[in-house]
């Protein structure tokens with residue numbers, strides 16, 4: 019038993035963190051983005067809720083002030099390029 023190499027808590031902790039971050043990146047699948055606020059959302063519902071928030075409305079005004087040519091549709095984007103066409107229906 020005395021010959022066992024020391025297994026440090028540190029190594030174990032690092033492995034655990036690696037796994038946690040791998041999980042986190044899998045969880046953070048982002049489908050919708052609000053460019054005014056630089057925020058990302060996983061669902062259209064979340065984006066729509068966000069659009070109702072005062073914070074967003076303020077950011078939207080500032081965004082339009084800075085980007086006069088920007089259209090409302092350019093504020094939001096869908097990052098899933100396969101079959102998420104709902105984004106074009108946002109007004």
Ligand SMILES: [Zn+2]
Nearest residue numbers: 052054055074
């Ligand atoms: Zn926003």
